[in-house]
Amino acid sequence: MDKHVLLIEDEVNIIEALRFLLSREGWTVDTHSDGASAVEKIRNIRPNLVILDYMLPKYSPQSCNP
């Protein structure tokens, strides 16, 4: 099974740590840091898993219904 995760986060150091951990576990990691286009990104790449910073600037959690 393809293990594709999209990490939506704007903290660079958190991205680095999580990317390291997830890659080591065999996940293919994509990252995205713009809250305004987060939903569009999810729709485009259709990952198996999304790890989302709930308080990302310019992101409205209520609008997330991909």
Place this chain on the structure above:
Amino acid sequence: MSREALTGSRIRERRIILGCKQADLARQIGISASYLNLIEHNRRKIGGKLLLDIAARLKVDASTLTERAEIALIASLREAAHGTGVSSEELDRVEEFVARFPSWANLLAVSNQKIFGLEQMIATLNDRITHDPQLAASVHEVLSTAASIRSTASILVEDKKLEPHWRDKFHANIDSDSRRLAASSKALVGFLDVDSGEAAISSSPQEEVEAFLAANDYCFPEIEAGRIKPADEIINASNLTSISARQIAESFLEKIVADSAQVKMSHLLAQLEVLGPDLVQLASKFQVSLPCIMRRLASVPRLGMGLVTADRSGALLFRKSIPGFTIPRYGAACPLWPLFQVMGQAGHIISKRIQISRHTDTVFQCFAAAELIGSSVVNSAPLTEATMLIVPVASGQIDPTILTEEMGSSCRICSRRNCMGRREPSILGEEF
């Protein structure tokens, strides 16, 4: 019972304080004890020579006996009684209470004022903790940084075979994050710090900015002239302590830069001499919006004009109060203000003559206009901000043929009766 009618109660109170028997005082002033008894129980009017004689014997001014029940104290007690279930019969006897027990009355009034102050403080703190986006952002910053440190530290501890370049990288990340955490924690503590007394508790970022602007008389000639940049002015402002306040203040100063680029102060003052304070003509002359002209006029200290702006939700974004026209710091303002009448009607201007209280002679000419904020977005109603310029009208220039409308500051301290816009009862008695 009128205040004058309670003179007898004050005589009695004063006599008892001095330890003088009723019969002795009556004998000294040459009347019967039974007549003095009637006077002391407010059943006989007293004045003239007899009042002066009694006052002399009691070692007080006659005016002290006739006017002691101060209006302010009575008003304070009425305020204290408001909404507490005190019966109307007892409320009607408030003046008698003040006359007979002035010290107790004063204690009650002072206690009530202290309670009101504490309630305001609690409301302010509660509002900040519950709704303040700056606080939410500060907490998020601290939590994010802590999470980053936690994740990175776990990797360093748990992975014994970590490659050197990754180890170096994560060490550097922890170093930078720990510095960030220290700074953001300090900022958060500063935001919540309550050890500096009431002033610090009630000082929100918005209030800090208002104090900063007031200290500068809302006028920044060095910035307008381009000799100082807004960011530099903010750095040197010792009374802007929080990051949020500095951001708000810088944004305000940037607006001054933008406004002054369109309407230079020297040009505005020159046109004022030619056109007078005609906002429409001034806006047309400089080809700017009406709110822009209002902001420029309000930044001229010698004109003494006030200014208030609000967004579409009715929240007041900027306040410059002037004597006689107080803009509320807490709670909503009077919905009758022209400020709210122009909301959503960009380009429309309203001019009204306003009297804030029917018991003052101060009259204001208020001009209100709204403007669109930001650029247009398809299928999205534009955001608007309304601005109201408050111009005091000199008492000698009040034209009685022009309609003057009575309005308030906020419902709580407005005594206007039968007002359709009232949201809550007033705390003021009818004598206000």
